[in-house]
Amino acid sequence: MPAALLSREDAIARIAEVFREYGFAGTSLSAITEATGLGKGSLYNHFPGGKDQMGDEVLAHIDAWFEARIYAPLRQAGNPRSAIAAMFDAVEDYFRSGRRICLVGAFALDATRDRFAAKVQGYFTAWIEALAAALARGGAHDAHALAEEVVAGIQGALVLSRALSDPGLFKRQLAQWRQRLNTALA
Amino acid sequence: MPAALLSREDAIARIAEVFREYGFAGTSLSAITEATGLGKGSLYNHFPGGKDQMGDEVLAHIDAWFEARIYAPLRQAGNPRSAIAAMFDAVEDYFRSGRRICLVGAFALDATRDRFAAKVQGYFTAWIEALAAALARGGAHDAHALAEEVVAGIQGALVLSRALSDPGLFKRQLAQWRQRLNTALA
DNA sequence: GTCTATAGAGTGATAGAC
DNA sequence: GTCTATCACTCTATAGAC
Numbered sequence: 001m002p003a004a005l006l007s008r009e010d011a012i013a014r015i016a017e018v019f020r021e022y023g024f025a026g027t028s029l030s031a032i033t034e035a036t037g038l039g040k041g042s043l044y045n046h047f048p049g050g051k052d053q054m055g056d057e058v059l060a061h062i063d064a065w066f067e068a069r070i071y072a073p074l075r076q077a078g079n080p081r082s083a084i085a086a087m088f089d090a091v092e093d094y095f096r097s098g099r100r101i102c103l104v105g106a107f108a109l110d111a112t113r114d115r116f117a118a119k120v121q122g123y124f125t126a127w128i129e130a131l132a133a134a135l136a137r138g139g140a141h142d143a144h145a146l147a148e149e150v151v152a153g154i155q156g157a158l159v160l161s162r163a164l165s166d167p168g169l170f171k172r173q174l175a176q177w178r179q180r181l182n183t184a185l186a
Numbered sequence: 187m188p189a190a191l192l193s194r195e196d197a198i199a200r201i202a203e204v205f206r207e208y209g210f211a212g213t214s215l216s217a218i219t220e221a222t223g224l225g226k227g228s229l230y231n232h233f234p235g236g237k238d239q240m241g242d243e244v245l246a247h248i249d250a251w252f253e254a255r256i257y258a259p260l261r262q263a264g265n266p267r268s269a270i271a272a273m274f275d276a277v278e279d280y281f282r283s284g285r286r287i288c289l290v291g292a293f294a295l296d297a298t299r300d301r302f303a304a305k306v307q308g309y310f311t312a313w314i315e316a317l318a319a320a321l322a323r324g325g326a327h328d329a330h331a332l333a334e335e336v337v338a339g340i341q342g343a344l345v346l347s348r349a350l351s352d353p354g355l356f357k358r359q360l361a362q363w364r365q366r367l368n369t370a371l372a
Numbered sequence: 373g374t375c376t377a378t379a380g381a382g383t384g385a386t387a388g389a390c
Numbered sequence: 391g392t393c394t395a396t397c398a399c400t401c402t403a404t405a406g407a408c
Binding site: 003 | 376377378379380
Binding site: 214215 | 386387388390
């Protein structure tokens with residue numbers, strides 16, 4: 001067989017960026033072809049379920065990243081303060097200081113949500129619960145409510161940062177949340 | 187001429203709900219036809235610029251609502267505490283306790299943003315500045331940063347509330363922000 | 373020879389424009 | 391309603407690794 005032009009991993013990562021740019025409904029297969037260099041034949045060979053399957057696999061890919069880099073460290077026994085600091089570092093890195101949006105959040109806002117409801121809900125539930133666990137270990141009051149506030153704050157900061165074309169806003173808000181959680185753990 | 191089936195105002199309101207449901211890219215003219223009862227001919231009669239113009243007018247409609255009901259009261263001289271309380275009431279009402287998303291926020295997240303960038307930016311800038319003015323009048327420290335936090339918090343709460351199908355989350359977070367602003371003004 | 377990844381013309385349906 | 395462009399998707403075919 002001919003050599004693969006792209007690993008599956010790379011293809012999914014590139015497709016994710018197209019979804020991020022145009023949204024799920026706004027993404028056409030030709031945009032995906034352009035971004036990946038793969039023709040329709042190749043795309044349907046890898047993803048027989050078409051765009052829906054691509055959406056599923058992109059969400060699974062994102063979830064795996066967050067599970068490994070954010071949720072698991074938060075859940076581990078260990079210093080909650082440093083686990084939370086590592087979460088903020090990873091978040092700032094992942095979202096490119098606010099220049100990159102949260103695809104799961106974007107999927108949550110339109111009719112795409114119905115198609116991927118379970119994955120979207122799972123992503124946020126896992127994040128909130130992992131963060132709440134770390135906060136509770138650190139002795140914070142109302143750990144679950146606080147975790148919801150933080151995750152919502154991050155999502156909102158991404159929306160605003162993007163709307164105002166101001167990555168600085170995202171960084172400032174993350175800094176504020178870092179500080180609030182630090183005092184909550186004190 | 188035949189009687190109009192729908193006032194322009196009503197048509198725009200219905201189109202807005204379709205955009206809210208499917209996103210801008212995901213909305214087809216036939217969905218708009220179905221929601222308004224207006225054929226393609228009528229739609230192009232009212233909106234010669236097509237979907238783009240509908241998007242513009244929907245955003246202008248939303249902006250006018252927020253200007254009248256939220257920004258102007260916040261900017262007026264008067265008790266900032268009650269102006270801010272009125273803002274939260276209006277927000278909770280407008281977003282149907284979290285069951286309705288923020289269309290401007292949704293537009294900000296995908297490529298739709300480029301088309302409507304100015305209006306999207308104007309909406310959030312006006313909100314943040316009006317709220318910051320009220321907070322500053324009330325003697326809050328870092329009024330602008332706090333206003334950014336609140337507006338981001340509302341956007342994030344809408345995302346989460348929708349993602350988790352949990353309107354309660356939106357209401358709870360609004361309550362927390364009410365309280366935080368109250369102490370910031372004390 | 374078999375299997376897999378590639379390419380891309382061609383399908384019907386539907387989009388938005390008028 | 392009519393138009394053309396484009397949509398998601400199918401199908402046939404080839405190239406090349408084993």
